[in-house]
Amino acid sequence: MGKICVVVGTRPEIIKVAPVILEFRQRGFHDYVLINTGQHKDLSEPYWELFDLKPDYNLSVMAQGSSLGIMTSRAFQQLDELFNEIRASSPIDAILAQGDTTTVMVSSVLAFYRNLPFAHLEAGLRSFDLMNPFPEEFNRKVTSLVTQLHLAPTAKAKTNLLSEGVPENRISVIGNTVVDALKFVKNLPVFSDPSFSNRELNSTFYNYERHVLITCHRRENHGGNLLELIKAVSRLAKDQQDTFFIWPVHPNPNVRSTVLSNKDLTSFKNVLLVDPLEYMDVIKVLSNCHMVISDSGGIQEEAPSFRVPVLVFRNATERTEAIEAGLSKLVQANAEDIIHDYYNFKPEFGKDFENPFGDGLAAKRAVDLLFQLKM
Ligand code: UDP
Numbered sequence: 001m002g003k004i005c006v007v008v009g010t011r012p013e014i015i016k017v018a019p020v021i022l023e024f025r026q027r028g029f030h031d032y033v034l035i036n037t038g039q040h041k042d043l044s045e046p047y048w049e050l051f052d053l054k055p056d057y058n059l060s061v062m063a064q065g066s067s068l069g070i071m072t073s074r075a076f077q078q079l080d081e082l083f084n085e086i087r088a089s090s091p092i093d094a095i096l097a098q099g100d101t102t103t104v105m106v107s108s109v110l111a112f113y114r115n116l117p118f119a120h121l122e123a124g125l126r127s128f129d130l131m132n133p134f135p136e137e138f139n140r141k142v143t144s145l146v147t148q149l150h151l152a153p154t155a156k157a158k159t160n161l162l163s164e165g166v167p168e169n170r171i172s173v174i175g176n177t178v179v180d181a182l183k184f185v186k187n188l189p190v191f192s193d194p195s196f197s198n199r200e201l202n203s204t205f206y207n208y209e210r211h212v213l214i215t216c217h218r219r220e221n222h223g224g225n226l227l228e229l230i231k232a233v234s235r236l237a238k239d240q241q242d243t244f245f246i247w248p249v250h251p252n253p254n255v256r257s258t259v260l261s262n263k264d265l266t267s268f269k270n271v272l273l274v275d276p277l278e279y280m281d282v283i284k285v286l287s288n289c290h291m292v293i294s295d296s297g298g299i300q301e302e303a304p305s306f307r308v309p310v311l312v313f314r315n316a317t318e319r320t321e322a323i324e325a326g327l328s329k330l331v332q333a334n335a336e337d338i339i340h341d342y343y344n345f346k347p348e349f350g351k352d353f354e355n356p357f358g359d360g361l362a363a364k365r366a367v368d369l370l371f372q373l374k375m
Contacts, residue, residue: 002093004032004370005086007079009039009061009103011047012178012298015279016098016122018051019180019363020370027367031093033086037061037075037103042251046278050185057082061103068102068135075106083110094373097143098122098177105139112146117373121366122176123150124157125318132220132315149373151366153357154321174365175358178301183360185283196281200274201246205285208244208270212236213285215294216313217250225333226258229293229313230265232338237268245271246285291342293331300328301357307349311341321356 008017024032036044036055039062048054059082061075086092095111097104098121111118120143130137141164144150150166152158153176161171185191196202205211216229237245245268249259265271277285283302286292292303292310300319303310310328312319322328327349331341 002031002091003086005035005083005092005095005107006032007035007037007095007097007103007107008055009037009044009075010099010101011040011043011276013098013101013103014044014047014051014053015181015298016177017096018047018053019177019184020096020121020366021053022051022184023363023367029367029371033057035059035079035082037079039071039075039101039103043276050279051181072102072106075102076110079106079110080113083114092116094119094149094370096121096370100125100133100136100140100143102135102139105142108143108146117148118143118146119149119151119366119370119373120144120147121151122153122157123147124152124154124159124161124171126157126160127316127318129316133318134219137318149369151362151369153362156321172365172369174369175360175362176301177358177362177366178298179305179355179358179360180363182283182302182305185280188280190280191283194284196284197278198274198281200272201277201281201285204272205244205246205288208242210240210243210290211285211288212243212245213282213289213292213294213299214245214247215250215292215296215299217252217255218295218314220315221295221313221333222252222254222258225313226255228333228335229338230259230262231335232342233271233293234262234264234268235335235339236342237265237271241270243270243290247271247273248275248277248282249273251276291345293338293342301355303328304349304353304355304357307353309345309347311338311345313338319357325356327356 008014033056035057038060059078094117096119097107108118127137150171152173158171158173286306289308295313304327311331312328327347329345
């Protein structure tokens with residue numbers, strides 16, 4: 001009997017792969033190994049515990065100050081050596097990874113080199129701009145070239161793959177496992193405890209009636225775009241003193257130094273600039289939130305589950321389903337536009353509204369398909 005190698009490296013990958021591992025366990029299936037490449041070591045730690053997961057192998061593809069090229073080459077070398085080590089004790093049946101990071105691209109190419117089936121969770125997302133998001137759009141396209149099992153989250157993602165010539169019998173629309181992860185987290189007893197594990201958030205959150213969540217991390221937004229967002233949030237905070245603006249600041253130095261050194265933004269009592277939050281805290285904020293302004297993929301997918309509108313701080317998004325449903329809106333990187341949309345974008349979430357990204361059963365479907373692939 002061989003093994004399925006599941007490779008993750010960043011915070012969203014752990015969140016979105018966790019439901020698949022939990023489904024393996026639920027079915028008493030233990031022939032898998034969980035590999036952490038450490039692509040985002042500093043952001044990933046709390047997530048293992050939340051989902052009660054423990055990687056079987058920890059790599060360290062990220063070296064201090066390393067370029068994308070060096071990180072990619074470290075990922076190739078370390079993963080390839082690890083696959084050799086794993087194969088020495090039992091054959092590898094398939095490799096699975098989620099999303100569009102360097103970890104995923106490298107895992108898929110190594111599966112191809114070894115003539116192993118690769119299963120791609122969240123397959124088929126496209127912005128149709130190779131430079132944006134960079135390098136993720138490139139990573140996705142490379143991965144799709146060598147994937148046997150395309151686990152597409154939505155019909156739109158399937159259409160994208162078909163238009164690139166992927167045979168239809170290799171694509172299954174399963175929903176996005178992020179909705180499964182949300183369901184899992186909302187069922188934990190700690191979800192009904194209104195307190196937060198972040199102390200700053202805990203001592204301030206309930207002093208305000210209305211809450212806005214802000215995140216920004218993408219390369220395309222470093223520099224001028226980020227300054228426009230800061231300008232907009234500062235103006236909104238000044239004009240809306242009863243509203244609390246919660247901004248977990250990404251550790252990327254290009255983001256952190258710009259946000260935390262801004263004298264205007266840091267002067268407001270109703271703006272909380274805080275370290276990245278634990279997932280449970282984000283979900284609690286979302287469940288009490290008036291609006292989100294974000295460039296995060298995962299948050300765009302999570303917010304509809306809480307009927308929270310999102311101003312998507314990007315030129316284009318590969319997650320157009322919420323935009324087409326009128327629940328999210330792309331916002332220009334310009335303070336006036338952000339402020340205008342903040343006041344004017346008021347989507348209606350109907351009574352029977354459902355999250356367009358998934359129904360919470362994606363992991364079950366993924367595991368059914370993986371077992372067919374393994375046979
Ligand atoms: N997230 C988190 N803490 C934070 C900000 C985000 O746990 O301070 C979660 C968020 O709920 C979502 C995921 O991280 O599930 C998204 O990660 P990120 O924005 O880094 O990546 P993307 O989804 O854009 O690839």
